[in-house]
Amino acid sequence: MFDEPIERLVEYFRSLPGVGKKTAQRYAFYILENNKELAQNFAQAIVDVKDKVRLCSECGNYSSTDICPICRKRNQKVICVVQEPKDILSMEKVKTFEGVYHVLFGTINPLENKGPNDIRIKELLARVNKNGVEEVIMATNPDVEGEATAMYIAKVLKPLGVKVTRLAQGISMGSDIEFADEITLEKALRQRQEI
Numbered sequence: 001m002f003d004e005p006i007e008r009l010v011e012y013f014r015s016l017p018g019v020g021k022k023t024a025q026r027y028a029f030y031i032l033e034n035n036k037e038l039a040q041n042f043a044q045a046i047v048d049v050k051d052k053v054r055l056c057s058e059c060g061n062y063s064s065t066d067i068c069p070i071c072r073k074r075n076q077k078v079i080c081v082v083q084e085p086k087d088i089l090s091m092e093k094v095k096t097f098e099g100v101y102h103v104l105f106g107t108i109n110p111l112e113n114k115g116p117n118d119i120r121i122k123e124l125l126a127r128v129n130k131n132g133v134e135e136v137i138m139a140t141n142p143d144v145e146g147e148a149t150a151m152y153i154a155k156v157l158k159p160l161g162v163k164v165t166r167l168a169q170g171i172s173m174g175s176d177i178e179f180a181d182e183i184t185l186e187k188a189l190r191q192r193q194e195i
Contacts (some may be wrong), residue, residue: 006032058127060103060120061085067126074100074116079127080137081153083107083146086178091139093182094189099137107145108152116152124153133166135163137192141176142167165192 002010004029013024031039055061056068060083063069070088078099082088088101104119127133136157140146154164168191177185 002028021179055103059101060105060123061088061101071100074098076100076131077134078137079124079133079135080139081124081150082139082177083141083149084178085141090177090180091185091189094186095182096186097189099135102136104140104149107140107149109145119149121153121156125156125160128157128160133162135165137189138164138166138195139177143174150195164195166195167192 009026009028009031010021010024011025013019014021023042024085024159029143031042053062054066056063056071057066057073059068061070075098079102080091080097080099081102081104082091083104083106085103091097091101099158102120102124104121104124106114106119108114108116108119121155124136128136136153138153139171140150151168154166157164167185167188
């Protein structure tokens with residue numbers, strides 16, 4: 001339907017999550033209808049992200065430095081465990097959490113052959129032992145895999161004398177933290193319970 005360069009651009013936009021054919025076409029025409037500088041800056045921003053952003057050596061969040069700003073400035077005694085880096089953005093909307101995060105990069109999921117050794121549980125244990133952590137807040141998604149992962153981690157941490165809490169069920173079962181609003185997350189964080 002379009003010349004090859006336009007069609008290729010549309011297909012790249014279409015490969016993004018949540019972008020359908022019509023939206024991809026709108027994005028492609030937006031690039032075409034604007035000046036070349038915008039396209040170059042957009043392309044350079046993508047290249048810069050791939051070249052400069054890596055994982056924080058402490059928590060696993062995306063960062064342009066070895067240790068992310070949250071890990072450098074926050075209370076190391078309280079760790080909030082999340083499944084993915086995008087969950088940190090959601091939790092940060094609350095603006096009342098003063099601890100640090102730990103990204104697991106997934107959950108225990110036997111159906112996908114993902115066990116405890118396939119996510120960052122060992123790194124969490126090392127942080128707990130190294131930093132004298134007082135509380136670990138489990139903020140995995142309230143679905144079967146998230147619950148199983150939270151219970152497994154709680155079981156592993158209990159012998160270390162660390163308080164392990166779970167976000168209160170202000171977040172409905174089967175939903176993702178990424179889509180929860182600030183009020184729900186704040187309530188869930190405030191009403192967390194030991195597990």
